[in-house]
Amino acid sequence: MRKISLIERVRRFGHSGIDVLGVFGRSAIFLFHALLGRGGIGGGFGLLVKQLHSVGVMSLVIIVVSGVFIGMVLALQGFNILSSYGSEQAVGQMVALTLLRELGPVVTALLFAGRAGSALTAEIGNMKSTEQLSSLEMIGVDPLKYIIAPRLWAGFISLPVLAMIFSVVGIWGGSWVAVDWLGVYEGSYWSNMQNSVTFTDDVLNGIIKSVVFAFVVTWIAVFQGYDCEPTSEGISRATTKTVVYASLAVLGLDFILTALMFGDF
Numbered sequence: 001m002r003k004i005s006l007i008e009r010v011r012r013f014g015h016s017g018i019d020v021l022g023v024f025g026r027s028a029i030f031l032f033h034a035l036l037g038r039g040g041i042g043g044g045f046g047l048l049v050k051q052l053h054s055v056g057v058m059s060l061v062i063i064v065v066s067g068v069f070i071g072m073v074l075a076l077q078g079f080n081i082l083s084s085y086g087s088e089q090a091v092g093q094m095v096a097l098t099l100l101r102e103l104g105p106v107v108t109a110l111l112f113a114g115r116a117g118s119a120l121t122a123e124i125g126n127m128k129s130t131e132q133l134s135s136l137e138m139i140g141v142d143p144l145k146y147i148i149a150p151r152l153w154a155g156f157i158s159l160p161v162l163a164m165i166f167s168v169v170g171i172w173g174g175s176w177v178a179v180d181w182l183g184v185y186e187g188s189y190w191s192n193m194q195n196s197v198t199f200t201d202d203v204l205n206g207i208i209k210s211v212v213f214a215f216v217v218t219w220i221a222v223f224q225g226y227d228c229e230p231t232s233e234g235i236s237r238a239t240t241k242t243v244v245y246a247s248l249a250v251l252g253l254d255f256i257l258t259a260l261m262f263g264d265f
Contacts (some may be wrong), residue, residue: 066166103170118243175190
């Protein structure tokens, strides 16, 4: 087995770094032209509504079902932990804060990347492989304006709304388990939640997180589709990259945003 020299390792590392910077530069230019450089959304409000239905409404079922079950699990686990300290009446507070601050935005973004993000990448990649994008350019239609921009804005709008729905149904699912199953007093569940949850520290910070996640996840999804190799294998790789890159970006950004919002700096 040939031993790789230090110079060879440095060379490979340098090439990898240049490739990463090149991809980031192309994606930044792509985003600028799609949102600002080509005159907004082509096709008007109707095309935006169509994409909102595709990426938002069609993701609603998995968001609602996941939110309910995660809220139920949080209530069950929280009750078991808090009852050890005689504080089981505070389970509503724990469920609400966990969902609004963390799990609502994060889990919604991960589910959105897996469902809507992969679908966006595959759809745009298929358009590229069948030369639909180049055909639009040949007849003077800008694909960034008519294909990419509506999907970007639909993702930006949909994910924060879905995150709020996730948190609301999760809190409801937690109340069902805590009140109807575990015997927590209903008034305590809701009053402790109302007394502990604040708009600026909890609700607003959760919304900010979901907006940032929406921007990054949708950007990655549409760029991977637009930049992929126009083959079935290329589309498959791009779809996988979308889910992996978006998930890692969400988790990394969640730590950064949490440190900025709740850290003592």
